[in-house]
Amino acid sequence: MAKLAVVATIKTVPGKRDEYVKHLRAHASRCRATEPGTLQFDLLTPHDEPDTVMLYELYTNPEAFDAHMNGESMKQMRRDAKGLQVSLSG
Numbered sequence: 001m002a003k004l005a006v007v008a009t010i011k012t013v014p015g016k017r018d019e020y021v022k023h024l025r026a027h028a029s030r031c032r033a034t035e036p037g038t039l040q041f042d043l044l045t046p047h048d049e050p051d052t053v054m055l056y057e058l059y060t061n062p063e064a065f066d067a068h069m070n071g072e073s074m075k076q077m078r079r080d081a082k083g084l085q086v087s088l089s090g
Helices: 017-034 062-069 072-080
Strands: 004-012 038-044 052-059 085-089
Touching: 004 017, 004 062, 017 038, 017 052, 017 072, 052 062, 062 072
Parallel strands: none
Antiparallel strands: 004 052, 004 085, 038 052
């Protein structure tokens, strides 16, 4: 079965990117450590867009991505970063 890649752009509340990234880095570490289907989880912070975060994630298959989206780390990320994210596209 084919792997599944996610490329996403997140806009944060102005001036809150660093706080958001702190939670996102913890989330990425948890995912890589506890989700066998999560192969890669990279964060990018564009220098010329101070309220933007970009992600590249790679999963073994669509089921691994579904497990990620419904997993405990995602639930914690939503709690930790509540009110810091403006939009998500990708």
